[in-house]
Amino acid sequence: xxxxxxxxxxxxxxxxxxxxxxxxxxxxxxxxxxxxxxxxxxxxxxxxxxxxxxxxxxxxxxxxxxxxxxxxxxxxxxxxxxxxxxxxxxxxxxxxxxxxxxxxxxxxxxxxxxxxxxxxxxxxxxxxxxxxxxxxxxxxxxxxxxxxxxxxxxxxxxxxxxxxxxxxxxxxxxxxxxxxxxx
Numbered sequence: 001x002x003x004x005x006x007x008x009x010x011x012x013x014x015x016x017x018x019x020x021x022x023x024x025x026x027x028x029x030x031x032x033x034x035x036x037x038x039x040x041x042x043x044x045x046x047x048x049x050x051x052x053x054x055x056x057x058x059x060x061x062x063x064x065x066x067x068x069x070x071x072x073x074x075x076x077x078x079x080x081x082x083x084x085x086x087x088x089x090x091x092x093x094x095x096x097x098x099x100x101x102x103x104x105x106x107x108x109x110x111x112x113x114x115x116x117x118x119x120x121x122x123x124x125x126x127x128x129x130x131x132x133x134x135x136x137x138x139x140x141x142x143x144x145x146x147x148x149x150x151x152x153x154x155x156x157x158x159x160x161x162x163x164x165x166x167x168x169x170x171x172x173x174x175x176x177x178x179x180x181x182x183x
Contacts, residue, residue, distance in 0.1 A: 020070035026166035027130075029070050031063060035088035035144075035161045037112030038120040056120065063124035063161075071130045079132035080167055084125075084140040087162040088117050092146040097156070101149075105157075108144035118142040121163055131165075 147157030
């Protein structure tokens with residue numbers, strides 16, 4: 001499996017779990033750790049009103065904070081039509097670490113759903129205040145994979161969430177090193 005190995009436009013290092021880059025009309029970041037899907041709304045027994053699950057609230061708040069840190073401070077809030085791409089990479093389970101299993105990324109076809117991962121990222125972008133509303137995202141795509149296996153010793157790509165947000169007319173390729181080029 002080939003990866004896009006292009007140097008970042010402007011490499012920024014945020015917290016120990018985030019790498020980000022920003023260029024003309026695009027913003028990309030990689031957040032290490034297990035991707036998180038938006039949970040189903042829960043309902044209060046007392047009032048009957050819906051509320052977000054605590055794990056969803058915590059993840060969205062953490063991702064929004066990372067986006068705020070990674071986004072260049074001089075860049076104004078985006079309100080133009082945008083395209084969002086998300087690649088969610090999950091830890092490879094032991095059953096996929098056999099010698100006969102491919103070293104490349106493997107499609108992840110179990111829960112969580114790609115649409116719920118995408119919703120969580122969209123809500124985090126909105127919560128960060130760096131886009132005017134998630135309705136300005138006119139096209140979005142989420143792909144889920146198990147990570148690559150890199151060597152005979154069994155070193156495996158760590159779980160991470162990769163985000164690439166771009167304005168119309170910006171280059172179609174993400175400048176983040178290692179961005180998957182699978183269809």
